[in-house]
Amino acid sequence: MSFQPILTAGLDPATGDATWHLDDYVKRGGYAALKKIFAENITPEAVIAEVKKSSLRGRGGAGFPSGLKWSFMPKAYAGAKYLCCNSDEGEPGTFKDRDLLRYNPHQVIEGMAIAAYAMGTERGYNYIHGEVWELYDRFEQALAEARAAGYIGQNILGSNFSFELFAHHGYGAYICGEETALLDSIEGKKGQPRYKPPFPASFGLYGKPTTINNTETFAAVPWIINNGGDKYLELGKPNNGGSKLFSVSGHVVRPGNYEVPMGLPFAELLKMAGGIRGGRRLKACIPGGSSAPVLPAEIVMECTMDYDSIAKAGSMLGSGAVIVMDESTCMVRALERLSYFYFEESCGQCTPCREGTGWLYRVVHRIEHGQGRPDDLDLLNSVTDNIMGRTICALGDAASLPVRSFIKHFAAEFEYHIEHKKCLVPPEVQKEGSKIYVRPSC
């Protein structure tokens, strides 16, 4: 049986901007899962059990089993509980939630309503990346539609379950994608991650039990309820259930989002994206967003696109952002740009990250600009040693992993830079490879 997309089912990017409304979604079978729950009196416990069965893992980056996470929410808790959707997609290379919100916002709303029902939360927020403002506006409209139709609000579909959902926008801070920073941000503070424990399930938004999931995670839920967890699991591989939306960027012919079954060979994904541009060769790939270790071509070509295979290869599936680099890429320069990003985006709260990300960037910058020193690579590795595992949130690791993996896999290129004060890849080749890309009209 050929794979049928579930997140992007029935969507045509060409017309998607016009078919996101409630009516269209309902025509595509939308809100059936929510209706089913009330029609068949499915209990919250049963919903969670189904999600557990599906082996759905969080699509935000960490890949934590979603059903398990939902079961952490205290059942008997008397006060308010919250549900948050993480649409703060800002990890370089990731742009999948954008398409979900653009073409299919109601699927996220439905997924959230189901999750809210499962966990007994009466209020939720979708935290939307500030830079995709148009989608924040759109989501507000979608909420209005859903509210008017009784899919969210008081006594949903005539049941005694109520769930109020609101949109909250970010305004330019990558760190707010970290779930506790996101909570602080909703509380009207700087988005600074909190030390855990306590975990959000016991002390989250406004100090109340809270669950946070990624947009794509929620978007998968209606299908699971409609078709059953087993079916979802079958789509992918054991422990890696379902389909996944991969954001493919970089040196491919057709950058974009591709929904594929989990476990698809990387080579096939690359083919779907039209292969490498200009007949050049693949050099390296970051398979899970900029925070994931880079993999050289020969390794990544052997991988399948699922959590376990990529982890075994020494990287992470992360958010499913596949950054493809061909042979025109200078790896020192690429790392310099990524290091600048983490330096720029560190929240500044904890010492190793605040001080360390700037140090990393400056040293890589020096190397790239012909001022590297022989012991710089050892220094970089040692600084990452001192950052990793010692910070409040995972941004410290995220800043370190690229540094370590770039040096590990492309040591020769770094050493060449240090020794010869210039790049192994000739400047004109680099220039050609990074020029403004005009996509083929297809």
Add this chain to the structure above:
Amino acid sequence: MLDIEIDGKALQVVEGSTIIDAAHQLGTYIPHFCYHKKLSIAANCRMCLVQVEKAPKPMPACATPVTNGMKVQTHSEQAVKAQKGVMEFLLINHPLDCPICDQGGECLLQDLAVGYGASASRYQEEKRVVMNKNLGPLVATDMTRCINCTRCVRFTQEIAGLMELGQAYRGEHAEIMSFIGQTVDSELSGNIIDLCPVGALTSKPFRFSARTWELARRKSVSPHDGLGSPLIVQTKHDKVMRVLPLENEEINECWLSDKDRFSYEALNSPERLTRPMLKHGGQWIEVEWQQALDYVAHAFKDIAKNHGAAALGALLSPHATLEELHLGQKLMRGLGSGNVDFRLRQSDFSQDGQGTPWLGMKIAEIGSLDRVLVVGSFLRKDHPLIAQRLRQAVKRGAQVSLVHSADDDQLLKAHAKAIVLPSQLPQLLAQVVKCAAELKGVSVDAAITALAVSEKAKAIAESLLSGTRAAIFLGNFAQQHEQAATLQALAQLLAKITGANFGFLGEAANSVGGYVANALPGADGLNAGQMLAEPRHGYLILNAEVELDSARPLQALAALKQAATVVLLSPFKLPGALDYADVLLPVSPFSETSGSFINTEGRVQSFNAVVRPLGETRPAWKVLRVLGNLLNLPGFDQDSSEQVRAEVLGAATPTPEFVTDRLANPLSDVANNVANNVAIKLDAGPNGLERVADVAIYSADVLVRRAPSLQKTRDAASPAARMNAVTLQQCGVSAGQELRVRQGEGQAQLFAVLDAGLPDGAVRIAAAHPKVAGLAAMHGAITVEAL
């Protein structure tokens, strides 16, 4: 209880403890910067990383809860490597300018760097420079040294109650700052100097004046408000250089108000009086002690002989020591006069003889109250650290209600607030009484039952009755009120009905000590108000500027001016006294004498001199003793202040209960006394404008008025005529306009300021300031006209 093992040592800790709590219990030191026991946990410095068995990475001891059976290593290779790594990060952008840093010698970063820092830096890039900020006259900044531990930020937010500091920007650009261009105006701001583990925030007045290792540290007690904060006074060459808190969980915790911390500057003021002086033919001349004292003895004897001893009166300061107050009253009584008082700002004395106003409980118990009513208090400015305790109580769920005549922001979330004109305060409180009585089914006076009850009064009564540990406190304003006795009677009645503790927030360091020393009028004596209303021939004044420190400045000044002899014992050449006094005797401020204060909870705190008396200054207790000798009075042969104290308190070192037992005003007695014996007057106030007077925090006493840095703060701004919009309009004036304010015979010229927190008809003008010494009284009718 949970079992935990730290570095091989086993112990048990209570559930909810963190690793650092457990380590402290063991006496094991874990390096840290951001952690502070009184602040929320930030876990941002990462210095406290330790190894926890089975944990894949080092854990921050300050934030990691102990789990049962946990095994922690604070000095293992993994832990030390992590700590050293963090130290390296902290130092890469640090200027390492210890030789010119004021924190040198008391810097946590410097101390820890010795143990955890590497000798040579691997960081070869340019260091970060951070712009300094102007935080006001008290706190100096050197922000390049800041390690972003955010202790100062958390302090302003959590303890001081208003987030005056924040960490702006992000990442490496993160900076600690105040809102652009604003100073830190909290009355507790100096604590951020202590909290800052590096030299980023230092004391502006102290700056560059000494290195810590040159300073001697001596204990003392603050002479200002009723809390009596224990102090560490640091001295160099017989000069007080700096004051720090001496930690005492039961009194100040680890904090100090700015008043207590920075008033020491006055000790070194050029206004200090260092030789006795006599006014001779209108000219002041410096004289020998003997001559001055002979003069005083003769003058007082003459007055007593010619006009009777009752023509003499003593006005003593509530900031004087117990010993001074005792000898002062003894001297007057020895001369045959019962005219003694130390309650200079009080105006209603009708509750006299019915107990001692004190807190009625321990200060430390304030934190465990769950229902509180504060009546008539500029809480935050009058009692900064008691306000702080209430703030924490509110965070733990306590309901604090306020009844007052000005709605200043107390930086705590008040449960209910009733802000009414001073003359309406008794009525309002009576409404609360009525409501509480109804709820409890108790019968009360018909005058009270006849009142209509406002919503606010109802909310307050309900709140008081809904908790388990309630208290009602009367603040300075209530104690200074023209109907203080009525307020007290009502508050006591309310306390009795609701089962609440009843107490007073003591205004001054010896508000309780004055009672214990009996610095009070006898049965035939005049109180402070009467002594000035019915002018005497001779006055003995100790440590006060009567024209600023009394309830009726104009009257006070007139009385002193007409007197034949005014003898002032003071550490300062007080400008007013230069006019009305005849003798100035230089006596020691608290730093130069031994003595005792009894704070508002009845705790006796004795202290020694921390420096030698300046010039020819002498401790006042000695001066009074010698005067007693010269006057041939019996009982003036004490050799030490301890002997004087023993005369008052007995020989043994007083236990905490010693004094409170003696205050012996358990609710049952006092409530009955005052509530039964004082007529409750509920008449309406004057028709027209009423004055509301606060005593601004840095005007409250002789010493603090002369502390230059405190005088530069916003709290020391000169008095204005504050009114709400309605009142302004009613008076036909607008904010910013200059006004003439008239009260009784007196007047003052002030600027109008809009203050939305005042009731209609109130004109708030601070007292205790030379600019308003021309006004008749701290309360009563007042008129306003545009200039």
Add this chain to the structure above:
Amino acid sequence: MLSDDAFKKIDREIAKYPADQKQSAVMAALAIAQDENGYLAQETIAAVADYLGMAPMAAFEVASFYNMYDLAPLGRYKLTVCTNLPCALSGGVDAAEYLKQKLGIAFNETTPDGLFTLKQGECLGACGDAPVLLMNNKRMCSFMTTEAIDQLLTELRADLRGQAT
């Protein structure tokens, strides 16, 4: 300082949060204020803080933390070009260079006519459309080839002329 309309919008945001959590609306309120005034002056931040019952410093922390807030006046059109790695691989840097050259300014500068300010952006979350830029925080412009850039600049200038008449 802020129009009634702005306060009305802020009220709508406040309504999204529990009654005792007004501060939650601060990000939206600052964005609304910035839309109205072009940037966030100190007094504007203080006014927003006051309206939401929070310390001005707390609002300033927020305004200075999120980089779409502008604390100083800038050109009428803020163009934020993403130069992060995924974009750079498809010409993000080149697009920025092209803009610099066309406008005659560097990053963080404003054209002398006060029309355009150029900013370097971090990931906008639209890497598939590289080169991308964000116009005045609100409008995502995708596939910014040199022609597309030219067209955008012309459009914005024309828009302005249209408004002037």
